[in-house]
Amino acid sequence: MTRTPLAVLDLVPISTGSNATEALRNSIDLAQHAERAGYARYWFAEHHLNPGVAGTSPALVLAVTAAATSRIRLGSGAVQMGHRTALSTVEEFGLLDALHPGRFDLGLGRSGGKPKLLDGELSAGAAPPKAPTGEQAKVVDGHHPTGLRIPKQFSFFKLLDSPRFALHRRLLTLPEAKPQDYAEQIDDVLALIAGTYKSGEGEAAHVVPGEHADLEIWILGSSGGESAEVAGRRGLRFAANYHVSPATVLEAVDAYRAAFEPSQVRTQPYVSVSADVVVAEDEARARELATGYGLWVRSIRTAEGAIQFPTPEQARRHQWTDEERELVQDRIDTQFAGSPAQVADKLEQLRDATGADELIVTTITHDHADRVRSHELLAQEWGRRGYL
Numbered sequence: 001m002t003r004t005p006l007a008v009l010d011l012v013p014i015s016t017g018s019n020a021t022e023a024l025r026n027s028i029d030l031a032q033h034a035e036r037a038g039y040a041r042y043w044f045a046e047h048h049l050n051p052g053v054a055g056t057s058p059a060l061v062l063a064v065t066a067a068a069t070s071r072i073r074l075g076s077g078a079v080q081m082g083h084r085t086a087l088s089t090v091e092e093f094g095l096l097d098a099l100h101p102g103r104f105d106l107g108l109g110r111s112g113g114k115p116k117l118l119d120g121e122l123s124a125g126a127a128p129p130k131a132p133t134g135e136q137a138k139v140v141d142g143h144h145p146t147g148l149r150i151p152k153q154f155s156f157f158k159l160l161d162s163p164r165f166a167l168h169r170r171l172l173t174l175p176e177a178k179p180q181d182y183a184e185q186i187d188d189v190l191a192l193i194a195g196t197y198k199s200g201e202g203e204a205a206h207v208v209p210g211e212h213a214d215l216e217i218w219i220l221g222s223s224g225g226e227s228a229e230v231a232g233r234r235g236l237r238f239a240a241n242y243h244v245s246p247a248t249v250l251e252a253v254d255a256y257r258a259a260f261e262p263s264q265v266r267t268q269p270y271v272s273v274s275a276d277v278v279v280a281e282d283e284a285r286a287r288e289l290a291t292g293y294g295l296w297v298r299s300i301r302t303a304e305g306a307i308q309f310p311t312p313e314q315a316r317r318h319q320w321t322d323e324e325r326e327l328v329q330d331r332i333d334t335q336f337a338g339s340p341a342q343v344a345d346k347l348e349q350l351r352d353a354t355g356a357d358e359l360i361v362t363t364i365t366h367d368h369a370d371r372v373r374s375h376e377l378l379a380q381e382w383g384r385r386g387y388l
Helices: 020-037 058-068 086-099 134-138 163-172 182-194 226-233 246-259 283-289 293-301 312-316 322-333 340-354 368-384
Strands: 006-010 041-044 073-076 104-109 215-221 237-241 271-279 336-338 358-362
Touching: 006 020, 006 368, 020 041, 020 058, 020 368, 041 058, 041 104, 041 358, 058 073, 058 086, 073 215, 086 104, 086 182, 104 182, 134 246, 182 215, 182 226, 215 226, 226 237, 226 246, 237 246, 246 271, 246 322, 246 340, 271 283, 271 340, 271 368, 283 336, 283 368, 293 322, 336 340, 340 358, 340 368
Parallel strands: 006 041, 006 358, 041 073, 073 104, 104 215, 215 237, 237 271, 271 336, 271 358
Antiparallel strands: none
């Protein structure tokens, strides 16, 4: 049986009636449970100005989590490079590696700067989307032959044009500052870590700590665009976001593999794919725990900012409009909620459709105990199948 390691992606969610302090403590506790359960990695996402998400600085949360764990790999999923410099990122993770050597994954994302459209989204005068190839071409009536649901693509136009998105950019970016080209930025990160960085004038830069840090570099992406190509061309590991953009996960991994060139890091492509899951003893209980998910996604996609995760009772009181349901339907349809066996079956479909070497699960429930239990039940079932 081929091993398929499981990883955890944590947004540090805040539930209604709770606060950031409790959310952070819960995340550290969950990382300890994940380590004991056999998860291979524990990643923290970076999000800003969200009432219901406390994970604003992956490096800081990783520092305290590393001190509370001993073996599990820890990482960022991902550092938003659009409003950061290569130097500041290498310095932060160099500090982490100096204290806990060999335990960190530096996941890098393109978001945070000037937005670019996902592949396949049309603007005035844009060329029509390319015909699907590879695994994308196998999708019929919204399903891959494995059974994996591939919904219609969600358009981020309204979200990117919202005043709140503009506020994010204004507060995260220094006045008059221009985000660096993403590919050049990744090259700078790699050169600073390798100790080979030189400016255009030939001046060398040596980062202490950071140079020669024992970090695994990952590129995270949602489509078959720049991130997938950058990861492939540089022979890096790639993480595709099914839980964020399920419609484009196949094109993302296809594009990465098509662009892949062997490097000192990897001689073969290496892919991890994320999914949103809720596991409980039976399907009815899992779906009850996931009741608030649609309302939570709605808050993100209306640019309100992620709300504090509601109880099932609070979520049921919301009066949904047809427009709101359409806004979140792709995410609801692709959330894996059920018994351990049901969710494991869905994860097998995701793995087989994408050819993933690893899988990442992200889980949000109102009560912390239910989130811990979800991860424990899944690990037990995944291990029973011989994948851990």
